[in-house]
Amino acid sequence: MAQALVCGPGTLQRLSGVVRDLGLHHVLLVADAGIRAAGYVDAASRILTDAGIAVAHFDQFGENPTSDMIEAGRAHAAPLGVDGIIGLGGGSSLDCAKGINFVLSNGGTMADYRGYGKATRALLPMVGIPTTAGTGSEAQSYAIISDPHTHEKMACGDPGAAFRAVILDPVLTATQPAPVTAAAGYDALSHAVETWVTRVRNPVSDLFAREAWTKLSGNYERVLSHPSDLAAREAMLLGAHLAGAAIERSMLGATHACANALTAHRGTIHGVAIAILLRHVVRWNGGRDVAVAARYAQLDADLAGRLGALAAAGGFPAGVAATGATRDAMDVLTAIASRQWTGTFNPVPFGADAAREIFDAAWVAA
């Protein structure tokens, strides 16, 4: 986790102090065009320049940043001599900041860093400022970068890719469109649920996962019905952060393996794919391992039912078929799902046959 965590409404104003504490003087601010349009790039830049900190910007990337976008960021930043990086935005901005850091400080391309600990030189200190309560990327030392040709996601991790400082300001999440709040929040919920049962979970990841579930499940419906409730927004932001910290220690599971396949094949938004699949994975895992079923029951006596109610509140499509996927794509979907690293951490052994059963159950499910 970050060494410094600043949390609460209006805490973006503390950015210059946070950057100064890290000893930085010239930072690259990585934030996508939507974040700029929302006014947050200008706000953050003003706070920094007022404190005498020089700022360069990079916004040439989109959802699911690719290694080509990372290279564009590196080429932009290399002549500037920045001494730190700020990621401001959703998971894409935070992943993009980490990705640029890898190739800017260590050379090569993103594929060189697939896996963990491949960097040989120190990475630049980074500050993470999430504007969605979702991925919890700001609590993780992995950048998720897509291959521009296959659209598959590469997980590139390193201790130096962890944000040194994180600012959780719920005001930044209050203006996002309702579908973004719904999809990102459900993704965070899934992180709490999947980390709670993985093969490699431990007492510390359990602490994070449990607290994340409490915060997220207790506030999800509230932020959808009352979008300006900053206390609920803060609970979601902190819950997503804690779930991200749980991922860092215990990885994810079959829901993310299947969802990644749906996103690669259909371009389905990550949180939407997750919302379609999560309760079916809970039923599938729980039906095959009584110990896992007992773990799920500690979160909720009827966890799959509760997840169905939360998905209904989010207004998601009920089944895989609604994404436009057709049954003849099943072999493609299951093949991609079975290749996902995240599936190896599922508490029940997961492969193409398991993916087929899960997709079948979720195809036109209620």
Ligand SMILES: [Fe+2]
């Ligand atoms: Fe996720």
